Amino acid sequence: MSVRRTGPGMPARIPVAGTDPISLDSAPTDGSSGSGENGISRRLLMGLGAAGAGTLLMRPAFASPAAGPAEGEGVGFAVVGLGLLSQGQILPGFHSAKRAKLTALVSGHPDKATRLAAKYGVARDAIYTYENYDRIVDDPRIQVVYIVLPNAMHxxxxxxxxxxGKHVLCEKPMATSVADAEAMIAAAKAADRKLMIAYRCHYEPLNLAAMRLIRSGKLGxxxxxxxxxxxQASLSDPxxxxxxxMKMSGGGALADMGIYGINGARYLLNEEPVEVRAWAQTDRKDPRFREVEDLIAWQFRFPxxxxxxxxxxxxYAPTMSYQVECAQGRLVADPGAFYNGNRLTVQTGYQSQVQAIHEIDQFAREMDWMADVVRGKAPLVSTGEEGLQDMRLMKAILDSVAxxxxxxxxAFGYTRAIDPAKVVDVPA
Structure with missing residues (x-):
């Protein structure tokens, strides 16, 4: 679905996962603009005090190298699925990536794969189909496989x-069931390979700024x-x-869009919910909602x-927004999870200020982070267990609805191993 928005820096479409069987060649590429360090303005830092400024701007313990490797030393990625997200964001993202490089394509459409391979400089013998996919085991050009397929195929x-023997970066949601997510984690452990879930907001400047500001305690x-x-979803859009x-998506809007709110509440608060109540309002006469719920609302309680x-x-109208109410201040991110054009407003007392956000190519950033994980230069932040936690929470929401x-x-006993706010840096 293409959703046009007005105003400088706003995204051309709502981010949705790509799928190979759909050929959408005109998807837009990501742009970047803006300024500021870690998305926090000098004026706000002065208002918060020197201690707050130090907390927000200090370089994380694990920071990606400032310069990329020499030519030819990048970590090779195979992209599986050449649909909307791949063509619009992921493949162009390799142009901005410093440590990840595109070395192979996997598609069910040979003509499309051949055309895109020529466009992005991928060798013809590095084009694979779903049938001969397992032959990647013999291709040393591939270190990481990026899964960009419908959820049921993850x-x-x-x-x-x-x-x-390949490491995997998998789009979210991780799978369509808790059992499948657990099987993916078990397979990664058995193979001694890294499994990262593509939670790009863990690496995006606005969300990192929000996390660090909340952690600083300056808003209470x-x-x-x-x-x-x-x-708005449409059956006329392939x-x-x-x-x-339901079988392919695992949850309609909840799996496609709601997961941003579920994961977002968790990383903003840096804790896990202990219980949930949820409700749905769905018009079954609407042909879109014969299998999936439409409007779902939930309430998490945290420790x-x-x-x-x-x-x-x-x-409902396109939105990816959130706000955090604290004892002495408020954060509003509207939008807060688009590919670009995100906007963060901080209110203290009766005054509010829009923060300058240093925008980046979010897909290049997460692919570079995965490359550094593989090279042992960065910690695995968006783990398979992180994806499994969201799968369990989505199931709990649907159970409550039912x-x-x-x-x-x-209260599943999950604790995030690594806080993104402590280790993920914002590239210059």
Missing amino acids: AEFTIRALKA KPRMVVTQMGR ADVWRLD SGAIANGSTSFD QGGATVST
Whole structure:
């Protein structure tokens, strides 16, 4: 679905996962603009005090090298699935990447793969089909496989890549079931390979700035998070057809858009919810919602006492926004998870200020981070276990919906291994 927005720096379309069976060659590329360090203005830092400034701007313990490797030393990536997301964002992202390089393509459409291989300088013998995909085991040009397929295909192609001895970067949601996510993690451990889930917001300047500002304590104790993630879906758009199929998507709008709010509340608060209540409002006469729920709203309760209210829908105006209410201040990110044009407003007392955000190519950034993970130069932040936690939470939300809003325990015992706010740097 193409959603045009007005105003400088705004994205041309809502971000959605790509799919190889769909040929959409005119998808836009990402742009970048803006200034500022870590997305926090000098004026706000002065207002927060020197201690707050030091906390927000100090270089993380694990920081990617400032300069890329010499020519030919990049980590080789194979992209599996050449749909909307791949053509619009991921393949162009390799032009900006410093440590990740595109070395192979996997597609069910040979003509499309051949055309894109020529465009991006991929050797003809590095084009694979879904049928001969397992032959990547013999291709030393490939170190990482990036899975960009419909959700129901993530587990199969991730596990096959791991068995072939390759590391995997997999688009979110991780899978369509908790069992599949657990199988992916087990396969990575058995193969002794890295499995990273493509949570690009963990590496994006606005979200890092929000995390660090909350962690600094200068806005006071976080009390409430509100997330709204949704858009209009259409059966006339081939890219939406499988998203409205429960078997293929695993959850309609919840899996496609709601996951940003679920994951976002968790990384903003840096804790895990212990229970959830959720409700849905779906018009089954609408042909889009014969299998999936439409509007879903949920409420998480966290151990600190914070509450997170989230909603998602395939039948409301496009938005990817959130706000965090703290005891002495407020953060508003609207939008907060687009490919570019994100906007962060911080309010303290009765004054508010829009923060300058240093924009980057978000896909190049996460691919470079994965490359550094493989080279042992960065920690694995967006782990398979992180993806599994969101799968469990989405299931709990749907379980609560099925029980008419009953409280469902989410005390799964998960603790995030590494806080992005502590280790992920913002490239110059």
